[in-house]
Amino acid sequence: xxxxxxxxxxxxxxxxxxxxxxxxxxxxxxxxxxxxxxxxxxxxxxxxxxxxxxxxxxxxxxxxxxxxxxxxxxxxxxxxxxxxxxxxxxxxxxxxxxxxxxxxxxxxxxxxxxxxxxxxxxxxxxxxxxxxxxxxxxxxxxxxxxxxxxxxxxxxxxxxxxxxxxxxxxxxxxxxxxxxxxxxxxxxxxxxxxxxxxxxxxxxxxxxxxxxxxxxxxxxxxxxxxxxxxxxxxxxxxxxxxxxxxxxxxxxxxxxxxxxxxxxxxxxxxxxxxxxxxxxxxxxxxxxxxxxxxxxxxxxxxxxxxxxxxxxxxxxxxxxxxxxxxxxxxxxxxxxxxxxxxxxxxxxxxxxxxxxxxxxxxxxxxxxxxxxxxxxxxxxxxxxxxxxxxxxxxxxxxxxxxx
Amino acid sequence: xxxxxxxxxxxxxxxxxxxxxxxxxxxxxxxxxxxxxxxxxxxxxxxxxxxxxxxxxxxxxxxxxxxxxxxxxxxxxxxxxxxxxxxxxxxxxxxxxxxxxxxxxxxxxxxxxxxxxxxxxxxxxxxxxxxxxxxxxxxxxxxxxxxxxxxxxxxxxxxxxxxxxxxxxxxxxxxxxxxxxxxxxxxxxxxxxxxxxxxxxxxxxxxxxxxxxxxxxxxxxxxxxxxxxxxxxxxxxxxxxxxxxxxxxxxxxxxxxxxxxxxxxxxxxxxxxxxxxxxxxxxxxxxxxxxxxxxxxxxxxxxxxxxxxxxxxxxxxxxxxxxxxxxxxxxxxxxxxxxxxxxxxxxxxxxxxxxxxxxxxxxxxxxxxxxxxxxxxxxxxxxxxxxxxxxxxxxxxxxxxxx
Numbered sequence: 001x002x003x004x005x006x007x008x009x010x011x012x013x014x015x016x017x018x019x020x021x022x023x024x025x026x027x028x029x030x031x032x033x034x035x036x037x038x039x040x041x042x043x044x045x046x047x048x049x050x051x052x053x054x055x056x057x058x059x060x061x062x063x064x065x066x067x068x069x070x071x072x073x074x075x076x077x078x079x080x081x082x083x084x085x086x087x088x089x090x091x092x093x094x095x096x097x098x099x100x101x102x103x104x105x106x107x108x109x110x111x112x113x114x115x116x117x118x119x120x121x122x123x124x125x126x127x128x129x130x131x132x133x134x135x136x137x138x139x140x141x142x143x144x145x146x147x148x149x150x151x152x153x154x155x156x157x158x159x160x161x162x163x164x165x166x167x168x169x170x171x172x173x174x175x176x177x178x179x180x181x182x183x184x185x186x187x188x189x190x191x192x193x194x195x196x197x198x199x200x201x202x203x204x205x206x207x208x209x210x211x212x213x214x215x216x217x218x219x220x221x222x223x224x225x226x227x228x229x230x231x232x233x234x235x236x237x238x239x240x241x242x243x244x245x246x247x248x249x250x251x252x253x254x255x256x257x258x259x260x261x262x263x264x265x266x267x268x269x270x271x272x273x274x275x276x277x278x279x280x281x282x283x284x285x286x287x288x289x290x291x292x293x294x295x296x297x298x299x300x301x302x303x304x305x306x307x308x309x310x311x312x313x314x315x316x317x318x319x320x321x322x323x324x325x326x327x328x329x330x331x332x333x334x335x336x337x338x339x340x341x342x343x344x345x346x347x348x349x350x351x352x353x354x355x356x357x358x359x360x361x362x363x364x365x366x367x368x369x370x371x372x373x374x375x376x377x378x379x380x381x382x383x384x385x386x387x388x389x390x391x392x393x394x395x396x397x398x399x400x401x402x403x
Numbered sequence: 404x405x406x407x408x409x410x411x412x413x414x415x416x417x418x419x420x421x422x423x424x425x426x427x428x429x430x431x432x433x434x435x436x437x438x439x440x441x442x443x444x445x446x447x448x449x450x451x452x453x454x455x456x457x458x459x460x461x462x463x464x465x466x467x468x469x470x471x472x473x474x475x476x477x478x479x480x481x482x483x484x485x486x487x488x489x490x491x492x493x494x495x496x497x498x499x500x501x502x503x504x505x506x507x508x509x510x511x512x513x514x515x516x517x518x519x520x521x522x523x524x525x526x527x528x529x530x531x532x533x534x535x536x537x538x539x540x541x542x543x544x545x546x547x548x549x550x551x552x553x554x555x556x557x558x559x560x561x562x563x564x565x566x567x568x569x570x571x572x573x574x575x576x577x578x579x580x581x582x583x584x585x586x587x588x589x590x591x592x593x594x595x596x597x598x599x600x601x602x603x604x605x606x607x608x609x610x611x612x613x614x615x616x617x618x619x620x621x622x623x624x625x626x627x628x629x630x631x632x633x634x635x636x637x638x639x640x641x642x643x644x645x646x647x648x649x650x651x652x653x654x655x656x657x658x659x660x661x662x663x664x665x666x667x668x669x670x671x672x673x674x675x676x677x678x679x680x681x682x683x684x685x686x687x688x689x690x691x692x693x694x695x696x697x698x699x700x701x702x703x704x705x706x707x708x709x710x711x712x713x714x715x716x717x718x719x720x721x722x723x724x725x726x727x728x729x730x731x732x733x734x735x736x737x738x739x740x741x742x743x744x745x746x747x748x749x750x751x752x753x754x755x756x757x758x759x760x761x762x763x764x765x766x767x768x769x770x771x772x773x774x775x776x777x778x779x780x781x782x783x784x785x786x787x788x789x790x791x792x793x794x795x796x797x798x799x800x801x802x803x804x805x806x
Contacts, residue, residue: 065489
């Protein structure tokens with residue numbers, strides 16, 4: 001008998017038919033003598049509809065009240081899913097975040113999970129109940145409802161799997177698993193059977209929207225056996241786990257991300273502390289910077305280029321303009337018609353030829369590279385948006401990922 | 404400085420304009436140096452929509468899961484209302500039933516309020532917050548969410564007013580107060596300035612849908628100063644309070660109720676215990692019986708007639724048919740085209756002429772009476788549905804209630 005945590009996203013429970021489908025899948029797992037804890041998101045567009053309701057009232061809702069509002073979405077899903085399992089003749093009980101002991105800090109709208117008190121869940125499992133837990137939400141030490149922010153339900157599932165020492169954490173989604181590239185872009189893309197936590201992390205942050213980074217980080221930290229699979233079929237999915245053997249260089253996949261904009265600060269005075277000043281200003285305002293490139297200085301001047309998400313572009317430019325004097329640059333240039341293409345694979349660091357091979361593929365496809373960034377297990381390039389499809393296919397072919 | 408509890412129903416917060424209106428009204432009270440606790444229901448049709456969602460999944464939803472589902476309706480209202488008050492520049496915080504310390508028993512869907520732990524509310528009031536509490540919901544000793552059933556938000560408001568020793572509990576609704584008759588039926592109906600708890604109880608149970616009986620009973624028990632008034636204007640409303648002086652006979656109002664059906668059991672053997680058997684069978688199944696009439700026996704047989712709510716008719720008949728042998732009746736006759744018309748007034752018991760005057764009015768209007776029931780402060784008659792308008796107007800005129 002195993003303890004299995006299953007997570008279903010909002011689209012998996014968007015209407016009654018899908019709720020019943022999910023219920024049947026859960027019951028199938030339960031009938032195989034497993035203890036089952038289910039984490040579920042808000043139905044379909046519910047969260048957006050709730051946000052819309054708040055926007056009708058105010059442009060700047062209190063974050064505490066937003067969390068109070070948004071947490072109702074998952075509470076609706078869990079009760080409906082419990083009813084659906086009852087309808088199939090099996091025992092189930094729904095628990096909100098606070099009932100499930102999901103304690104968080106007080107960062108409303110982006111709370112971090114602290115200690116999880118699993119006593120209620122364990123009690124319900126002892127009573128042979130299928131336990132349905134509201135994803136995305138928790139409670140702080142003031143007994144106020146919090147939400148975990150983007151990708152929150154994945155994080156809830158992995159955190160519960162860790163706290164319950166579950167044998168497996170299954171993340172159900174609308175794709176069959178993690179692919180070597182986006183199947184909508186690369187026709188020969190294939191599903192990976194396994195991928196390491198680090199590779200998954202890079203893939204997630206490179207634009208593969210299968211799992212949220214935070215949940216993968218947590219899975220890695222607590223060594224949770226993760227499986228990404230489809231809620232629409234019974235295909236085995238992709239296992240995410242610790243991979244010890246990284247001797248063989250393996251490029252696991254190609255990812256791309258359109259949500260990128262480039263900012264260049266030109267003719268900055270070349271003195272110590274300038275980079276620190278720029279990037280601390282941005283991080284204070286919650287703006288994450290990805291690829292950073294600094295030109296070699298000439299005549300005591302240099303250029304610094306970096307990328308942010310497209311949605312942060314306007315805000316970042318305003319912050320920089322407001323501090324033009326203290327930073328000491330001459331001009332800001334921006335470009336939002338760019339995209340990031342990355343290859344990911346554990347062991348890449350020991351194989352310097354990999355990056356060269358990627359650049360070769362891009363050269364052969366006639367794709368110009370604007371910026372380059374490398375890490376232990378990935379190489380990213382910034383290119384023009386219009387070249388993404390060509391570039392991803394060329395790289396995928398070059399590394400024979402279609403096997 | 405006073406502590407005032409204000410309750411707003413679902414239609415008062417049905418859309419953004421109404422939410423803002425309610426927020427302004429609350430802020431007006433707060434600006435007059437009052438502490439304000441607000442109880443609010445689910446917006447407009449939200450509860451019905453949630454019930455519909457459950458019905459799509461199952462015909463017999465678990466009551467626990469229904470309460471989990473339905474309680475989201477009020478949680479949405481409280482957060483939106485808190486945002487609206489923030490938007491006006493005033494401090495407010497929303498609390499769910501469990502956050503507000505609303506402890507109940509475990510009768511899901513019709514829970515009774517037990518001890519209320521007002522410490523959180525008092526803390527928020529100390530911080531000068533307007534406290535917005537979700538009506539209709541509570542928490543049982545297992546930390547599970549419960550709902551209070553019909554009229555639940557009124558009951559929440561009165562219970563909070565009692566627990567907080569509030570100076571006043573205002574129930575906002577879409578009418579100006581309690582009327583001498585339904586203004587839609589009787590054009591000359593006038594608003595009462597004050598009404599006693601007992602009169603309000605009779606009026607409520609006689610079909611005046613202004614306040615739920617349960618909340619009036621609780622107000623009476625804890626001597627809560629109640630005020631029923633309109634959320635659409637600033638008219639003073641009707642005060643419900645203990646009235647000591649009942650020397651003067653006062654018919655306070657005329658009420659009518661279409662939600663009535665009559666059941667007659669014919670030719671029952673006239674032996675002891677028959678009535679007990681019938682009415683205990685019905686009460687065991689949760690069916691309340693209102694007017695009971697027993698004919699004078701002849702030839703060792705008698706007839707027993709009584710009324711139930713229209714929705715209980717089918718169920719009641721089934722229970723009686725199933726026990727036909729043990730009760731020992733010959734035939735069941737039912738009629739659901741009847742209605743109940745009542746006059747209510749403290750001190751009626753000392754004025755036997757009142758009932759006669761009512762019957763005179765009905766006679767003059769040509770209305771036939773099927774059944775009669777009297778109590779210390781009311782006289783009810785059962786008549787044909789089609790005669791209600793005529794009857795109510797005739798009685799209203801006869802007692803000069805139009806001022």
